[in-house]
Amino acid sequence: MTHLSNNRKLPSLALGLCLIPLPSSLSARGPLLKRYEFSLPRMGTIFRIELYSPDDATAAKAAEAAFARAEELEQIMSDYREDSELMRLVREGALVPFPVSDDLYDVLAKSLRISELSQGAFDVTVGPLVDLWRNVRKTGRLPDAAELAQAKALVDYKNVELDAVRRTVFLKRAGMKLDLGAIGKGYAADQMLALLHSHGIRQAMVVAGGEVALGAPPPGKTSWRVAIDTPDTVTGNPPCALLLHDAAVSTSGNSRQFVEVNGKRYSHIIDPSTGLGLEGAASTTVIAMNSATADALATALSVMPVADGIRLAESLSGVAAFWVRQAGNGFKRYASRGFPTSCRE
Ligand code: AMP
Ligand code: MG
Numbered sequence: 334m335t336h337l338s339n340n341r342k343l344p345s346l347a348l349g350l351c352l353i354p355l356p357s358s359l360s361a362r363g364p365l366l367k368r369y370e371f372s373l374p375r376m377g378t379i380f381r382i383e384l385y386s387p388d389d390a391t392a393a394k395a396a397e398a399a400f401a402r403a404e405e406l407e408q409i410m411s412d413y414r415e416d417s418e419l420m421r422l423v424r425e426g427a428l429v430p431f432p433v434s435d436d437l438y439d440v441l442a443k444s445l446r447i448s449e450l451s452q453g454a455f456d457v458t459v460g461p462l463v464d465l466w467r468n469v470r471k472t473g474r475l476p477d478a479a480e481l482a483q484a485k486a487l488v489d490y491k492n493v494e495l496d497a498v499r500r501t502v503f504l505k506r507a508g509m510k511l512d513l514g515a516i517g518k519g520y521a522a523d524q525m526l527a528l529l530h531s532h533g534i535r536q537a538m539v540v541a542g543g544e545v546a547l548g549a550p551p552p553g554k555t556s557w558r559v560a561i562d563t564p565d566t567v568t569g570n571p572p573c574a575l576l577l578h579d580a581a582v583s584t585s586g587n588s589r590q591f592v593e594v595n596g597k598r599y600s601h602i603i604d605p606s607t608g609l610g611l612e613g614a615a616s617t618t619v620i621a622m623n624s625a626t627a628d629a630l631a632t633a634l635s636v637m638p639v640a641d642g643i644r645l646a647e648s649l650s651g652v653a654a655f656w657v658r659q660a661g662n663g664f665k666r667y668a669s670r671g672f673p674t675s676c677r678e
């Protein structure tokens with residue numbers, strides 16, 4: 334989550350965009366830049382853009398283009414829209430290799446890379462287990478052993494075959510179901526930030542739920558301030574904030590989306606090895622060079638044991654991670670080498 338100040342609401346624009354010009358700041362040499370904030374619900378969350386622009390028209394045009402890109406990506410990646418490209422791939426890609434758009438190819442290639450790095454803790458084929466989890470939310474009943482075994486048999490990223498030359502995807506087993514919920518918002522945030530850049534706007538931040546993509550810092554500042562939502566602040570641990578620019582931050586957590594069965598909480602993040610949602614309250618934060626990587630890794634590192642996660646984070650350049658885990662009645666914080674000290678106790 335990010336903290337903003339001096340917000341002043343103005344009437345909504347067409348397209349449902351909310352335009353909020355904020356007090357201007359003067360850079361020493363450049364033109365007068367005003368701060369703008371736009372937001373739009375997409376992919377089950379609110380996408381928010383904060384940017385600095387010399388005038389209203391440039392800001393609105395850039396933001397509209399960025400939101401149009403988010404809309405385009407939702408139409409490709411959604412598992413709620415039956416007519417999305419992802420859902421067509423799921424229906425037809427198990428029969429013959431299915432030609433896909435560059436976006437779907439890219440996001441799947443990135444997903445498989447993180448699956449390999451995390452040895453399946455992140456698995457883009459987790460769809461059948463997500464369906465079971467959604468069913469628990471509806472019925473209040475955990476899946477039985479047979480249901481779990483049947484779904485787990487369809488979950489294995491190694492059964493997704495990408496052909497880089499033909500740009501096709503082949504699903505090796507009928508009934509497989511792909512789910513981009515753990516990487517799609519980050520991928521969209523990267524694409525939106527790139528679109529803002531192509532409109533001449535470098536000083537910008539895109540926030541999509543727990544995903545934050547950062548461009549150059551605001552005028553007169555050396556960084557953006559990103560506040561991290563951790564479950565341990567309720568026990569008195571200090572809130573954690575990061576100062577960053579030209580980077581991405583993602584936080585995956587168990588505390589917001591979960592189902593409760595027999596007094597136990599099961600997160601929407603699923604451990605593919607058990608087939609069930611993670612238990613207990615926890616958060617995992619990843620800093621990376623881009624938001625797709627940060628998003629997927631934050632989910633992967635939520636599932637992996639912390640010690641393995643530290644090793645993985647420290648093996649990747651430009652990556653640092655931070656964990657809050659339950660310990661007894663309280664919480665414990667862990668950080669990989671390179672994670673800013675502002676969040677350590
Ligand atoms: P995030 O909030 O980024 O951690 O993503 C959570 C979402 O990703 C869930 O709502 C599922 O749609 C999907 N998901 C759950 N578990 C996994 C997993 N182990 N690997 C990949 N995607 C997952
Ligand atoms: Mg994620």
